Amino acid sequence: MRRKILLIGLASACIVYLSHYSLAQTVNGLVSSPTIGAQETVAYTLEISGTNASDVVNPSPPAAEGLTLVSPNASRGTNMSIVNGRVSRSVSYTWHYRPETEGSARILEANVTIGDSTFHTSPVTVTVVPQAQRPSPQRRSLFGGFSLFDNPPDAPPEVTEQDIFIRATQSDREVYLNEQIAIDYKLYFRPGTMPRNSRQADSWDAEGFWREELDLATALTPNMVVENGIRYQVISIRRIAVFPTRAGELTIDPLKISTEVQSPDADPFNSPLFSQRYSTVERASPVINITSNPLPPGAPDGFTGAVGQYTLRAALSRNTLEVGEALQLTLTIEGTGNIALIEAPQPEIPGIFEIYDPEVSISKMGTNTLIxxxxxxxxxxxxxxxxxxxxxxxxxxYFDPSLAQYIVRSSDLNPITVTGTAAAASATTVTASGFPFDDIAVLKRDPNWVTATHTPLHRGTWFYLLLLIPVLGVGVTAVLRRRTTRLATDTAWARNQRAHPLARKHLKTARKRLTEGDPDAFYAALEQSVLGFVGNRLNVHERGLTRAQLADQLNKAGIRTERQRELIKFLDTCDAARFAPIAAATSQMEEHFAQGSRILSTIARELESVIS
Amino acid sequence: MRHGALLFALIANVGFANAQQLEDALHLFDEANGLVESGAYAEAIGQYHAVLETGFASGALYHNLASAYFRLDEIGEAVCYYELARRLLGDDPQLLHNIQIVEAKIQSPFSELPTPFWRAWWYTLFGQYSALRFLISGLGFYLIACLLYAHYIWSQTRNNWHRRARAGALGVGLLLLLIAALVSGERSSIQGAAIIESTTLVTETGSIDVPEGVKVSFIGQTDLGAEVSLPNGVRGYVNASVLGFF
Structure with a gap:
């Protein structure tokens, strides 16, 4: 008994729960056909779901433009169903409208009051065409549809653009360069069309975009929606993420599909053997126009074009190792954007590391909405x-389009401690010259120093000195040669040139004799010095020259008389001293030496002045 | 006498200081070589640069410095210092081998323009010898010519062979001295530069990525940056800080 009470309680709770679950209220205004003939009527049904009929205040028929209400009384219907444990209740009110003229007509919004709430439907547009353009009424004969002997059945009603179409929805119309745009292509079809064998009819292109396919659900379950009073089933047939690769106005081609459908208005009984009659139709989505704006200026250093929202993680596989061991530096960039085109950041690796090209791996997530x-x-x-x-x-x-600014992500790394020393590289093979086959020969020992700042030859003074010295040598040789030649050919010049050296030589000898205490030789040298100088300078042979001849030559040379007398007197003194029986004293010789020297210089000066 | 002593002291002092610097350079050079052998390339590079700061350089020093940079995978610096070494070492087989290894590592996308014929001839004839060799040879011929002239002046020899010998020695001597000056001038001027850090060359029509180690011709410094010419002849501008001159 207690178990029965428990089961009843559970069942009641389930019903209450299911009833509550089904209480999501929706109101839709549906028309029987979006296109009617001028002589047909259109049924407008107000479908109220998720509520009990008792809660609905009887609605009034909506007003219409271009249509006349046939009867204000609505035909009312209720429905309750349990599908997969879900209870759904609905109540419907249907009115009929007759067209007033051909063209476009509208059924305006309907208002429905459920309890304390009021719901509004959307206006519905109906196209009224001449009756001749509408198919003839279907025969409802029990056998008419498949009689083998009767006339062939009428062609099924044509499938119109309103029966099946593609709509493309995009996440944004104006984006930055390389910003992601998600495009969802949805196929809308009326429940009766039952499309099959759908395929892409033409190539699809999005020039100026990088494209990435987004995942679709493997089992396509249509959703039910109401558009302009018509109930449609909707499935996503393609989802794409595109990234503009250039700035400007860009266009994405329509997506075209070809599919087999049947007319939603076809009578299933009006076909042979009740077979459904499919026709092939092509549908295309509208062209999508995107405005791609260039990225703002002022990108920080290191920006390589990444746009989106990202995070950065950096990690080292180890922080302590020995020379020659390997470690890994891993950088992970995670976020939303064009992951595939992100370029590797350039970490500033110290030159001490041998670095290899990075391994790159990409992991995509959540690819049904955005990449x-x-x-x-x-x-x-x-x-x-x-x-x-x-x-x-x-x-x-990277550039964050939602913030419209550049973001710099940074990640610190711990220091790395490297211990040990590297073994010298050893090559397994060597070249014919003895160098490693595939490696450098590292060291050269002989320094052979030069100055670090090398001055070119033509800017060095010593270079020109080296060139000049030999030329000077040649010049000196030429001068010496000329002097030698003149000495040999010009006696007067030669004697004149020799006068001073010889006089100095004899004076030196006289000084020596004075030191030795040899008066004879002293006075001979002193006399030879003075007399020889005069003879050389005047180009006369001094040996055997009398005093008168000497005075005559001096007179010709322009030497003043008192100077002549002084010279002759000095020569006489020297002769007297040489031949005197008593040798002259040293002090006397020194006095005569000084006198001789003075006379020599005096006569030399006078001769110079006379000659010049 | 006093001035002579002072001059001698000054010369002796300068000579002593120079010898001390040379000894320091040699000491640092040996230390740096030891660091290279132990694998401490970064420290070795510091020591080699310390040698250069003493005012002395050598082909071996540039060579070893380049090798240390190569070991640290700094290809641009390695290229630069190997080229400096080539100036002093000429066609040293070890140096040429290393240059070949380094150039094989450079990811250069640029084809090279053919070397002008005169440049190839110049290098074939004179590129393998130092300016000093030409200088010594030239001075030798020049001295012989001067001695012959001096002999001619002194002895007044009227001899055709003597005249030809004088003219020939003088001509050869002056030519060799001219070559020495040209070789010296060429080797002491900037011959080019190596890209020591991957960079972008900005041209009039766009920009080109230039990888590390590519040798370029340096044209001059402008307001737009350093103007260089790529191996394929394309000219453009780069930041001067990415150039290693040699």
């Missing part, structure tokens, strides 16, 4: 030297 995911760059680093090394913070720059 998002992560891109991972992994560098292999091998230190070639020891030390504590710090890789500067890794930066990633």
């Amino acid at each position: 998002s995911g992560s891109k991972t760059f992994t560098w292999l680093l091998i230190p070639r030297s020891n030390g504590t090394l710090q890789i500067p913070p890794v930066k990633f720059v």
Whole structure:
């Protein structure tokens, strides 16, 4: 008994729950056909779901433009169904309208009051065409549809653009360069059309865009919607994320499909053997126009064109290792945007590391609405030297279109401690010259120093000196040669040239004899010095020259008389001293030496002045 | 006498200081070589630069410095210093081998314009010898010519062979000295530059990515940056800081 009460309670709770679950109220205004003939009527049904009929205040028929209400009384119907445990209740009110003229007519919004709430429907447009354009009324004969002996059945009603069409919805119409746009192509079809064998009819292109396909549900379950008073089933046939690759006005081609459908107005009994009659139709979505704006100026350094919303993570596989061991630097960029085209950031790896090209992996997520995911760059680093090394913070720059600004993400890394020393590289093979086959020969030992700042030859003074010295040598040789030649050919000049040296030589000898205490030789040298000088300068042979001849020559040379007398007197003194029986004293010789020197210089000066 | 002593002291002092610097340079050079052998390339590079700061350089120093940079995968610097080494070492087989290895690592997308014939001839004839060799040879011929002239002046020899010998020695001597000056001038001027950091070359029509290690011709510094010419002849501007001159 207690179990029965429990079961009844549970069942009641389920019913209450299901009833509550079904209480989502919707009101739709539906027409029997969007296109009618001038002599036909259109049924307008106000379908109220999710409520009990008792809660609905009887609605009034909606007003119409171009249509006349046939009868204000509505035919009312109720429906209740349980599908997969879901209870659905609906109540409907139907009115008929007759067209007044051909053309476009409208049934305005209807107002429905359910309890305390009032709902409004959307106006519905109906196209009224000449009756001749409408198919003839269907025969309702029991056998008429499939009689083998009767006339062939009438052609089924044509499938119109209102029966099946493609609509494209896009996430945005004006975007930045490389900003993501999601486009959803949906096929709308009336329930009776039952499309099958659908395929893309033509190539589809989106020039100026990078494209990524978004995932679709593997089992396509149509949704029911009401558009302009007509109930449609809707399925997504293609979802695409596009990224404009250039700025400007861009166009995306229509998506065209070809599908087999049957007319929603066809009578299933009006076909042979009740077979459904399909016809092939093509439908195309509208062209999509996108305005792509260039990115604003002032992009920070390191910006490579990434647009979207991203995060950055950087990690090292290890922080302590030995020279020659490997570690990995991993950068992960995660977010929403064109993940595939994100370029690798350029971490500033110290030169001590041997670095290899990064391995790149892409992981896409949530690809049914927008492209998002992560891109991972992994560098292999091998230190070639020891030390504590710090890789500067890794930066990633992108443009966030929602904020309309550039964002710089940065991620710090811990220092790396490298220990040990590297073994010298050893090559397994060597070239014919003895160098490693595929490696450098590292060291050269002999420095052979030069100055670090090398001055070119033509800017060095010593270069010109080196050139000049030999030329000077040649010049000196020429001068010496000329002097030698003149000495040999011009006796007067030669004696004149020799006068001073010989006089100095004899004076030197006289000084020597004075020191030695040899008066004879002293006075001979002193006399020879003075007399020889005069003879050389005047180009006369002094040996055997009498005093008178000497005075005559001096007179010719323009030497003053008192100077002549002084000279002759000095020569006489020298002769007297040489031949005197008593040798002259040293002091006397020194006095005569000084006198001789003075006379020599005096006569030399006078001769110079006379000659010049 | 006093002035002579002072001059001698000054010369001796300068000579002593110079010898001390040279000894310091040699010491640092040996230390740097030891660091290279132990794999401490970054420290070795610092030591080699310390040698250069003493005012001395050598082909071996530039060579070893380039090798250390190469070990650290700094290809641009390696190219630059190997080229500096080539100026002093000429066609040293070890240097040429290393340059070949380094150039194989450069990801250069540029084809190279053919070398002008006169440049190839010049290099074939004179590129393998230092300016000093030409200088010494030239001075030798020049001295011989001067001695012959001096002999001619002194002895007044009227001899055709003597005249030809004088003219020939003088001509050869002056020619060799001219070549020495040209070689010296060429090797002490900037011959080019290597891209030491991947960069973008801005041209009149757009921009070109230039990888590290590519050798370019330096044209001059302008307001737009350093004007360079790529191996394929395309001219453009780069930031001067990415150039390593040699």
